[in-house]
Amino acid sequence: MEARALCLLVLVLASVPSGRAEEYVGLSENQCVVPAKDRVDCGYPEVTPEQCNSRGCCFDSSIPQVPWCFKPLQETECTF
Numbered sequence: 001m002e003a004r005a006l007c008l009l010v011l012v013l014a015s016v017p018s019g020r021a022e023e024y025v026g027l028s029e030n031q032c033v034v035p036a037k038d039r040v041d042c043g044y045p046e047v048t049p050e051q052c053n054s055r056g057c058c059f060d061s062s063i064p065q066v067p068w069c070f071k072p073l074q075e076t077e078c079t080f
Helices: 002-015 049-054
Strands: none
Touching: none
16 A cells, blocks of 8 residues: 555656756656766767757756766556
8 A cells, every 4th residue: 555655646746847947758757866976878969958858868957077868767667
């Protein structure tokens, strides 16, 4: 029962707009919470947020000298 409640909470929180400039098209914001040291580059120099997202990747330019366009975390599937 606790796992079900946690999954529902994650789904609700993922649907709330964050107000951040970067949007995660087709991705939940949770998938894009990747520590800087774990980011795997998914873009190319001067990639825009839109170009990055169209590749299925996350964009976050708030941390200098790490990939700003990076592969998302894989979501774990909730089973009820």
